[in-house]
Amino acid sequence: MPGNTRRRFVKGCATAAMVGGVLAQSSAGSSTDDKDEGNGLPPRPPEAATGWSAYRGGYGNAAAVGADHGFGDGFEFEALEPDWESDAAGLPVVDDGTVYLSSEGTVHALDADDGTLVWRSEDVGATDPPTVAYDTVYVGGSGSVTALDPAIGTVLWQTDLADSDTGTADADPDTDATVSPPTVAFGTAYAYCDGRLYALDAETGAVDWTRDSVTVTQGDPWEDQATVERSLAGDPVATDEYVFAIAEAGTLVGFDPLTGEQRVTTDTYYHYLLDLAATDDRVYVRTGSEAVAAYDQATGEREDAWHGPIRRIAVREDVLIFVTRYELVAVDLETGDQRWTVGNYSHTIGAPVIACNTVLVGFGVEGREYENSLVAFDIADGSERWAFSRTGTDQIGERCAVADRTIYVDDGGLTAIRAGDGDEDGDSDPTDRADRRTERNENDGLDESGEVAAEDEEPTESTRTTDDERGANDAALRSDDSGKVTDDTSDDGQRSRSLWRTILTLLR
Incomplete structure (x- = not known):
């Protein structure tokens, strides 16, 4: 990342809340389009740069958002x-404008404005x-991994990872x-x-x-070296160029996103x-000795x-x-200096979010x-900005x-929890968000309440869109950046990511 990028990011957080139109993205989503074009990889998802799109924030599990979503100077x-x-x-x-969560095997989609149910997809085994x-x-x-339509919750595809055709011939399909x-990221799940x-x-x-x-x-280079195999042992994250995962015996490995070849070990x-x-430039590893170590994502x-004992982390380019x-x-x-430390709270601190x-x-x-x-603490000095307490038996x-x-x-x-007037500190107008939802519902065959319109057959929980159906739908309706429906067949920029990935793999 260029040297002035971190300064621009921090400045953006400090001013965007007051000027109301400045977009400062989270570190994991900064300048993704330029970087993806530069390294020859497919574009990463735009959702990663515009919200809390994944567990712990985004594809880097960094638990950080920028000024367009967080709280900058001047926020009340x-x-x-x-x-x-x-x-x-x-x-x-x-x-x-939609909140998605998994609960007891079911995926729920809620209206972010008022929490009402938009749709529910059962029997997908969401864990x-x-x-x-x-x-x-x-x-x-x-x-299994399941893909759902974000507007109405129908199943687009479902891949059984215990299927012998996927390369796990020794897997037991009856084992959950x-x-x-x-x-x-990179057009891949x-x-x-x-x-x-x-x-x-x-x-x-x-x-x-x-x-x-x-x-x-x-072994040392000047001595006889041995090559050993180590099993993978943990969930992946994505950086600017690679997909990283943990292997046994303290091994950190970065894979080529398109081919799976080892690039950094x-x-x-x-x-x-x-x-x-x-982040884009570094991988942070929490170790069994409860330390955190930072590694260059390009060289390893x-x-x-930092030594703890450290239980949980959040990180962006300028602060851990x-x-x-x-x-x-x-x-x-x-x-590399400690900015501040807060409290002596005896095993009771949750997962931080920047x-x-x-x-x-x-x-x-x-x-x-x-x-x-x-509690909200100022990221510069650790001073308390806000606290919200539960009473009685309710837990925070x-x-x-x-x-x-x-x-x-x-x-x-x-x-x-949000500003009570609905538009504090430049927040979007609830009426505008409702209008956008109405437009999406009309495009997807839903009525004003978010239910499937009468003229459409309501999809069952087990519905799976066929390849032909999905291809026809994709060709007919595709939302551009403004949220309007466009003709996908006339837009070269919306070509199949599968074709894009195949071409790039051959070029690489």
Whole structure:
């Protein structure tokens, strides 16, 4: 990333809330179009740059959003208040005015304005939060990955990862293996299941490649070296160029997104690795010794490390936020210095989220002055900006998501917290959002309530769109960036991602 990019990002967070039209994207989504064209890879999903589109924010699991969704200088935190609640429980993803979450095997789509149910897709075996990308909702289930239409919830495709045709001949199709939340980038949905990483065509669900192990060279270059195989052992993340995953014995590996070939392999010398987060330039690894180490995504070289014990992290290009057993800590990544630390809270701090100039985190019942509260801290100095407390037996929950300057709290149900007047600090007009939803419903054959219109046959939960049907639909209706329906057959820019991927693979 160019040296002035971080400064532009931070400046954007500080000013966008006041000028009302400046877009500062999260680090994982910065300048994706230019970078994708430069490295010869298919464009990454636009949803990743415009909201909370995946588990922990985006395809890097960085848990960070910019000024267009977070809270910059000038935001009136005292205007924040609970707006609506839903009985559907789970950590949501948010895109284009709709909240998606998985609960008890079912994917729910809620209107972001008022929490009303838009659609529900049952029997897809959803086990973790979904992912929104390329105008599609992807969800991992019991041994499968399913793609849903974001407007009405019908099944577009479903790929059984236990099918022998996918390369897992020894898999038991009757075993309900857990599938990770899909990481979607480079026109591909990546999912980890039962020791294997799968790369699925994001448009069709076809398996492009799979990997269950990597090769590592051991020993000093001036001595006899040995090559060993190590099994994959964790969920993937995406960076500017590669898809990274964890392998056993402390191995970090970056794969070519299109072919699955090993491009970057690092023996970290930690006994084992727990999870990953990534920006465009770096991969952050939380280790079994509860440290966090940062590696250059292009070379695999270790650039820095922090020791805890560290339980959870959030990161963008300029700052790392982590939670230890007792404290919330901010580290300036340009200087390597600790910016601030807050509290002594005894195992009760939840997962942090970077929301522009603010760090949001929940505290449990032993959080002392922040007991059972969601708190916003200034990212520059750690000062308290806002606190929201639960009373009685209601729990605040340890996880939240942020989109459109709305905080979604997974607290046994789902609570949406936003500025009470609906347009505080440049927030979009609810009337405009309702108009956009009405237009989408008309395009997708829905009535004003979001139900399937009478002239259309209501899809069953087991409906699966055939390739011919989907091809016809895609050719007839395609939404451009403005949300209007265009003729896909006349737009060269909307050509099949499958063809695009094939051409690029041959060129590479």
